[in-house]
Every structure is written in C-alpha cells, then in structure tokens.
Amino acid sequence: MRHIRLALRAAEPAGPGIRLLTLMDPDGWPLPRWRPGAHIDLHLPGGLTRAYSLCGDPAEAECWRIAVKREPAGRGGSAWLHDALAVGEELPASLPRCTFPLAEGASRHIFLAGGIGVTPFLAMAAALARSGAEHHLHLLHRGPPPLPTQLAALQGRVTLHDTLTGRPGLAALLGPPTPGTEAYCCGPPGLIEAFLAAWPADQARVEHFTPPPLAPLPGARPFTLVLAKSGRSLDLPAGAPLLPALHSLGAEVESSCEGGICGACRVRWLEGPPLHRDRILRPEERETHLMACVAGCAGSRLVLDL
Amino acid sequence: MSVTPSWIGLVAHLHITARAFLPMRAMEAIELVAGEGILGDRYRIGTEEGFYSPKPEPGRQVTLFEEEALEAIRRDHGIELRPEEHRRNVTTRGVPLTHLVGRRFRLGDCLLEATRLSIPCRHIEEILEKPVFDPMINRSGLNCRILEGGTVRLGDPIRPV
Numbered sequence: 001m002r003h004i005r006l007a008l009r010a011a012e013p014a015g016p017g018i019r020l021l022t023l024m025d026p027d028g029w030p031l032p033r034w035r036p037g038a039h040i041d042l043h044l045p046g047g048l049t050r051a052y053s054l055c056g057d058p059a060e061a062e063c064w065r066i067a068v069k070r071e072p073a074g075r076g077g078s079a080w081l082h083d084a085l086a087v088g089e090e091l092p093a094s095l096p097r098c099t100f101p102l103a104e105g106a107s108r109h110i111f112l113a114g115g116i117g118v119t120p121f122l123a124m125a126a127a128l129a130r131s132g133a134e135h136h137l138h139l140l141h142r143g144p145p146p147l148p149t150q151l152a153a154l155q156g157r158v159t160l161h162d163t164l165t166g167r168p169g170l171a172a173l174l175g176p177p178t179p180g181t182e183a184y185c186c187g188p189p190g191l192i193e194a195f196l197a198a199w200p201a202d203q204a205r206v207e208h209f210t211p212p213p214l215a216p217l218p219g220a221r222p223f224t225l226v227l228a229k230s231g232r233s234l235d236l237p238a239g240a241p242l243l244p245a246l247h248s249l250g251a252e253v254e255s256s257c258e259g260g261i262c263g264a265c266r267v268r269w270l271e272g273p274p275l276h277r278d279r280i281l282r283p284e285e286r287e288t289h290l291m292a293c294v295a296g297c298a299g300s301r302l303v304l305d306l
Numbered sequence: 307m308s309v310t311p312s313w314i315g316l317v318a319h320l321h322i323t324a325r326a327f328l329p330m331r332a333m334e335a336i337e338l339v340a341g342e343g344i345l346g347d348r349y350r351i352g353t354e355e356g357f358y359s360p361k362p363e364p365g366r367q368v369t370l371f372e373e374e375a376l377e378a379i380r381r382d383h384g385i386e387l388r389p390e391e392h393r394r395n396v397t398t399r400g401v402p403l404t405h406l407v408g409r410r411f412r413l414g415d416c417l418l419e420a421t422r423l424s425i426p427c428r429h430i431e432e433i434l435e436k437p438v439f440d441p442m443i444n445r446s447g448l449n450c451r452i453l454e455g456g457t458v459r460l461g462d463p464i465r466p467v
C-alpha cells in the first residue's frame with residue numbers, strides 16, 4: 001500500500017472542538033510536495049481511514065498541518081485523533097492528493113467556507129499571498145470560529161459571518177462573477193448547493209467533506225469482474241459494489257471517503273464500459289480510469305488493470 | 307598492453323532518500339557499502355524502507371540514470387523531469403547504461419555489477435503529478451550490486467573495467 005509514516009510533532013487546541021496537528025517524517029526528512037487544496041488520508045486503528053485537508057503553508061517542506069474537528073456522531077476516527085494520538089507517536093498516511101486545486105488562470109479568487117471547511121483555503125491563501133493574486137475568504141460559522149490564530153494571520157483578507165446572528169445572502173457576499181474570478185466552496189452539502197445556485201458553474205470549484213448520497217445505478221446489469229494482472233475473476237449481481245469484491249479477490253485498492261470524492265480508489269480499467277458515479281474524474285480521465293468505491297459496469301465484463 | 311575504453315562518463319548528480327515517496331536529497335558525496343547499499347538510502351539491505359521492493363533485492367543496492375534520458379524525455383514528450391525526480395541515486399553523463407547489464411564497471415573507486423534495467427513505477431506519476439510512466443519505459447535506469455564500496459563524489463569518472 002502506498003503509505004508514508006508520519007509522526008505527531010505538536011498538537012494544540014485551535015477553536016471549538018478542534019485539535020491542530022503538526023505531522024512530520026519520524027526523522028525530519030522533507031515530505032512530498034503538495035499543492036494547496038490537497039488532502040491526505042490518515043490510517044487509524046481498526047481499519048478506519050480519515051481524509052483531512054492540509055491547512056499549513058505548502059512551502060513548509062518538513063511538516064504538514066491538519067485540523068481535526070471532533071465529530072461526536074462519527075465512527076470514532078476524530079475522537080482517536082483527539083484523545084489517543086500523543087505527541088511522538090506515528091501513524092501511516094497516504095500521499096497528498098489534490099482534488100480541489102486553485103484555478104491557474106484566475107486573477108481573483110473568492111473562498112466560501114462552512115466551519116471546518118476552511119482548512120484547504122488556509123493553504124490556498126498562503127500560496128496566493130506569495131504570488132500576489134487577489135483573494136478573499138468568507139467563513140460561515142456558528143459561534144466562535146475555527147482556527148482563530150490562522151484566520152488572524154490572513155490580515156484582513158477574511159470576513160467572518162456568524163450564522164447565529166443571521167445567514168448572509170450568498171449572491172451579495174460573492175458579488176458579480178467578473179471574468180477571471182474563480183469562486184470555491186468547501187463545507188456541508190447545504191452550503192455547496194446554495195453556492196452552486198448563486199454562482200456560475202464554469203467559474204466554480206467545490207470540495208465536499210461528506211460524500212453526497214449516491215444515485216442508484218440505472219443501466220446496471222450482472223457482470224464479471226476480471227483482474228487483468230492476477231487473472232482472477234468474480235461474477236457479481238447488478239449494481240454490486242466493487243471495493244469489497246476487489247478486496248475478496250486480493251487486490252490492494254485503497255479507499256477513504258467511499259463516496260467518490262477523495263480520489264483514493266482510482267483504478268485503470270481496460271474493458272467495460274464502467275458506469276461512473278464519482279465527483280472528481282474529468283471526462284477524459286473516465287476514458288481510462290474509474291473510482292472503484294462508486295463505479296459500476298454497464299457491460300457484461302469489467303476488466304481492471306490490477 | 308593497455309586498452310583504451312570506448313567510453314568514460316562522469317557523475318553528474320547524487321541523490322538519496324530515507325524512505326519511499328519522500329523527496330530525494332541532493333548530495334555532494336555518497337558512501338557505498340559493498341553487498342549492502344548506500345548509507346542513509348531506502349534500499350540499503352537490512353534497512354529497506356522502499357515501497358516498490360518490500361523484500362530485500364540484492365541486485366538493487368544502487369541505481370543509476372542517464373542525464374541524456376532526461377533530455378530525451380524533454381525533447382520527445384515535452385516533460386521537464388529534474389535529476390531529483392527520477393528517483394535513482396546516481397545521474398550519469400556519457401555512460402551507455404543499457405549496454406552494461408551483466409557487466410562490471412567503476413563508479414569512482416567503487417566496483418559495481420549491473421544486474422538489470424530498472425522498471426518505472428506508476429506511483430511516480432502520482433508523486434510528481436507528471437505523466438512520465440510511459441516515457442520512462444525502457445529508460446528508467448540501471449540497478450546495480452556493489453562489489454567494492456567507497457565514497458562517490460560529484461564529477462567522479464565512470465568507466466568500464
């Protein structure tokens with residue numbers, strides 16, 4: 001599996017229910033480079049995997065920072081990162097993956113964050129502050145905001161909207177979509193929907209932090225899953241999920257969000273055609289790859305390069 | 307009778323990394339240990355931290371890559387691949403690496419035996435975010451065993467024996 005090992009070097013409280021973790025190579029070796037908007041998966045005890053956006057400065061080669069919000073209703077991953085992981089301990093992590101990149105050609109960037117969804121924008125703001133591109137962050141939060149120290153460091157390029165005192169109108173907040181302006185949203189599904197209703201899609205980028213519910217698979221039929229490299233195969237009923245089938249065939253495919261948004265389970269396909277239900281592959285990428293956590297098959301055979 | 311070798315190359319760059327996936331670090335000199343590998347590098351026998359080859363691979367104690375291949379990848383594919391990005395230890399200038407499989411040659415004062423051509427790994431595309439896998443097929447460097455160890459420095463000659 002494609003893992004690197006990270007050691008927890010420092011941990012500090014960073015707003016309500018949030019623990020800011022500084023992660024490094026155990027020997028302080030430089031870490032892989034990453035682009036603002038990237039996230040990593042942390043592999044936790046009990047087979048849990050959790051994705052976190054990197055929220056430090058991409059120019060810091062030796063450490064990564066993530067902000068973990070305690071999710072009392074979650075499956076225990078955030079609680080473990082809050083209560084059990086001690087400074088000095090190590091844990092496996094994936095390489096950074098960027099499914100939420102900055103728009104390269106844009107001259108102006110508007111960020112819209114809901115709560116802890118602010119994290120990728122802190123990395124983006126650090127990169128843009130260096131390049132000099134115009135940018136501004138709008139953060140919607142309830143009560144005390146997350147990561148107050150990091151927000152203060154943005155030096156006026158941030159507007160806080162406490163939703164306890166009313167919800168701002170998004171159209172007014174975002175302003176007119178002038179040419180060269182790209183707007184980004186990361187937050188709960190309701191905020192992303194409202195954002196996409198208020199701003200043109202061709203100048204918008206979104207990052208879901210919880211996978212949206214899956215649409216059923218129209219056109220699915222029973223199919224044979226074939227692994228080209230190992231030669232193993234398995235007959236599956238219509239609409240059967242691929243990941244468990246792949247694991248039962250002994251294929252090592254990573255997964256994290258299991259909802260088609262994080263990029264962990266990308267696999268090359270050779271024969272299909274697959275039914276794509278992810279939110280991240282571009283049309284031309286779908287010609288050769290699928291996201292195994294959500295993909296299905298429209299043909300009678302799905303052959304994967306595994 | 308003295309034989310004039312048909313080629314003499316040199317060491318253009320040196321890199322090591324402590325672990326798979328982590329960036330390669332440029333070095334002025336590296337220390338080769340016979341039968342083991344490079345001090346501090348991921349593939350040293352007994353201390354493997356490499357991902358691609360989880361089992362000790364006696365034929366992969368040090369890896370070489372032609373600087374000319376970087377130029378060919380730029381010319382043929384328009385991809386800028388830097389010496390620290392091909393993930394081999396020694397970037398060579400003027401050495402016909404593909405002709406050395408099965409042969410012995412000198413790297414500085416060290417004696418190496420070339421075991422096989424390296425194969426690229428798909429993960430390199432993720433690490434670099436550059437589509438270099440196909441361009442690197444058949445020009446991904448050379449794996450070698452260390453017969454006599456020692457220090458290798460930038461600019462050291464590489465020659466046949």
Ligand code: FES
Pocket residue numbers: 254255256257258259260261262263264265266278291292293294
């Ligand atoms: S596991 Fe996240 S995209 Fe498949």
